Each structure stands twice: as structure tokens, then as C-alpha cells.
Amino acid sequence: MRDHGSVRRVAELGAAIAALPALKSLDLSHNHLTELPAELADCPRLKELNLRGNRLKDKRLEKMVNGCQAKSILEYLRAGGRGKGKAESGREESRKKKREKRQKKDGGDGERDELEDVSRLLVKVLHVSESPAPLTVRVGAGVKDVRPFIVCCALRGVTLGPGNALKRFLAAQTKLHEDICEKRTAATIATHDLHCSYSNVCSSCPGQITPLGRKEIKAKDLVRQLQLEAEEQRKQKKRQNISGLHRYLQLLDGKDNYPCLVDAEGVVISFPPITNSEKTKIKKSTRDLFLEVTSDASLQICKDVMDALILKIAELNRFTLENREDDSGSDNESDALCGPVNLNPGQNVQQTSSPLVVEQVRVVDTDGNLKVLYPSKTDLATVSSLLTVMR
Incomplete structure (x- = not known):
């Protein structure tokens, strides 16, 4: 979302983003985000991600959003980012199970979409x-x-x-x-x-x-x-x-x-x-x-x-x-x-x-x-x- 006149900029992206399994493209460039939720990596169809221009606390992540592909950013979030320990690994395992359950519920459409993208x-x-x-x-x-x-x-x-x-x-x-x-x-x-x-x-x-x-x-x-x-x-x-x-x-x-x-x-x-x-x-x-x-x-x-x-x-x-x-x-x-x-x-x-x-x-x-x-x-x-x- 961009600031046009009186439009407010986004300062926080909540964990509820994972409840959008059909999300394929997300543009939150030039907002006021300082952190990205790990749950963003739980969106199975997310392929296009633009987060440039946000001042993130994790400087490595800030560099990644300014130059890396969406897949690399999501993998970084999925792994818990820099400096995370065993507790984060446990949460990642829990998120992985939720993803698998959600994909089964959706009939595997997310996986098929990914395979179709790669095949092209x-x-x-x-x-x-x-x-x-x-x-x-x-x-x-x-x-x-x-x-x-x-x-x-x-x-x-x-x-x-x-x-x-x-x-x-x-x-x-x-x-x-x-x-x-x-x-x-x-x-x-x-x-x-x-x-x-x-x-x-x-x-x-x-x-x-x-x-x-x-x-x-x-x-x-x-x-x-x-x-x-x-x-x-x-x-x-x-x-x-x-x-x-x-x-x-x-x-x-x-x-x-x-x-x-x-x-x-x-x-x-x-x-x-x-x-x-x-x-x-x-x-x-x-x-x-x-x-x-x-x-x-x-x-x-x-x-x-x-x-x-x-x-x-x-x-x-x-x-x-x-x-x-x-x-x-x-x-x-x-x-x-x-x-x-x-x-x-x-x-x-x-x-x-x-x-x-x-x-x-x-x-x-x-x-x-x-x-x-x-x-x-x-x-x-x-x-x-x-x-x-x-x-």
C-alpha cells in the first residue's frame, strides 16, 4: 500500500495473514513496517512480494527485501530468521503441520499451482x-x-x-x-x-x-x-x-x-x-x-x-x-x-x-x-x- 495524500501507511502486519491461502501477490512497499511475521511464509500461493522501502529491525531481512526473490524471503521467515533458537524451531514445525493440513483441505491446489509455475x-x-x-x-x-x-x-x-x-x-x-x-x-x-x-x-x-x-x-x-x-x-x-x-x-x-x-x-x-x-x-x-x-x-x-x-x-x-x-x-x-x-x-x-x-x-x-x-x-x-x- 502506498501513501497517496491522506492514505495511512501500514505499520504492522499481523499473524492473521496466514488466513489468506489464496494470496498470490502482496505489495506493501514504502510503508512503516518494522517486522514481518513468520506466518507470512504460511501463504502457500504467495509468489510476488514487494516490501521495499520499509525500515525493518532485522537488517539482513531488510537487505533481502530490497534485492531477493520472494521465495528467498519466505524461506528466511520460515526458518525463523537470524538469532532464533529451539523455541522458534518448534513453532516452525507447528506452522509446517498447519500448512500441510490447509493444503490437504484445499485439495492440493497450492502445490499444483507451484508445479504449473515451475513447468512454465x-x-x-x-x-x-x-x-x-x-x-x-x-x-x-x-x-x-x-x-x-x-x-x-x-x-x-x-x-x-x-x-x-x-x-x-x-x-x-x-x-x-x-x-x-x-x-x-x-x-x-x-x-x-x-x-x-x-x-x-x-x-x-x-x-x-x-x-x-x-x-x-x-x-x-x-x-x-x-x-x-x-x-x-x-x-x-x-x-x-x-x-x-x-x-x-x-x-x-x-x-x-x-x-x-x-x-x-x-x-x-x-x-x-x-x-x-x-x-x-x-x-x-x-x-x-x-x-x-x-x-x-x-x-x-x-x-x-x-x-x-x-x-x-x-x-x-x-x-x-x-x-x-x-x-x-x-x-x-x-x-x-x-x-x-x-x-x-x-x-x-x-x-x-x-x-x-x-x-x-x-x-x-x-x-x-x-x-x-x-x-x-x-x-x-x-x-x-x-x-x-x-x-
């Missing part, structure tokens, strides 16, 4: 052997000392045209960079418009690059330019905090060479952890994506981040297809947007039965030896509870 969240893996033009990333020897780990795949069939779909997509990427990528220190995501078949080459020491929203420039000159801009920001704001791309310059400190991804035409399309290229900028008309995750920490981090990225895109794609939005707006979204995104559901339309297609991409060394193939049979396991993978 589908991705199909297109194997290298099935692709008419398989994609390959060749890792140059010089990249080993600057950013040795990379995982890539193609994702076909996304819908970014209607309403704010593109903004939601970019905002989700920013959120992943802040959370699972640990502000790009653990890994960096790059998403590209797959408007042509890449025969990608990963190498170091990029030459010219056309960064998002900027003119063509040499990589080293771009770094120097960003350093000067960061210094100017500090002087103007009279503080150490800097924003935008400037926040990631420290990740290149001490590097003589820089990592990059080059397409078949020799054009730099990615300069992690700083920026992508204008050539492969995501637009509302984009239907097929080339996804890239790089890291200097480990290959498994790259895979975990890619799993999370595919799940998030699948969720956003389903939301876009299920909600009516005007096919309007511009493509001028040059970088991921910050801040919360309102995902309140609108009026549902018939969901398309076509799943997103995840096309395997091989990463090889300069001699053609396979380094990694994604997704393999064991990949996407971290999100298997929310994603149905057709292999």
Missing part, C-alpha cells in the same frame, strides 16, 4: 552437435595471467520489447553484479546481442574499443580517461565514493595487460570488468543473446554466476510474457540501471509454450583443446529447483 519456466539445451553453426571461444595464452576463466553460451528466444522489459533485464544484471559477483570482484557478466555468428577469440592487450555510450578509444587510454573522471568526481563531491564504471578501475590495478573478447571480425566486444562494446549493445529488438562470464578466481564461480543469470533471464522472460505492457520506449539503455524494479503483476495473458534455448559454447585453447563446454550435463544444477532443463 523452461529452457532447452541445444548441443554443439545439433547446432548448424556452433560457437567457439578461443583463449589466447596471454590471458592466463590477467583473467584465466571464462564460460559462455548463447540464449535464444528472449523478449525485451514490451514496456519496461529491457530496463528490468539491465537492472537484474546490475543486481547480479552487486550480489553473486561481489561487485565484479568474483566475476563479471557481459551480455551481447547475438546478431551474427561469432567465432570468438579471447585475448589480452585489446586495441581499439567502442565502449557503451562512448567513442572509439584504445583500452589503455580508456582506463586513463576513467581514472581522470574518477578523480574529478572525488573533487566535485568532496568524498572518496565514485560511481559508474569508475568503481571497477581498482580491479585492473597492477595489470600490464587487459583481458578482452574479440569477435570474428577482430572487433573488441567486451573489456571485463569495465564495459561492453556499442557493437553488441542489447536493444528492445534483441531476441538472441551471447552471454559471457569471466573471473580471475575460479571456473566454478563462472558456472555458478551463469546458472543464476540464465535463471533470472528465464524469470524475467516469463514475467514479460504473462503481463500486458505496451510495446513502447526507446533502446537508449546503455548500461544496467540501479535501484529497485517494480515487478507487480498485471493482467495475465496466455503464456507461450516455447522454452528459451540455451546453446552450448565451447571454450578451447590456442591448440584447439577443450577447456570447458557450457552448459554440460552437470551445469544448471544450482537452479534446478526453479528451472526445468530439457537436454
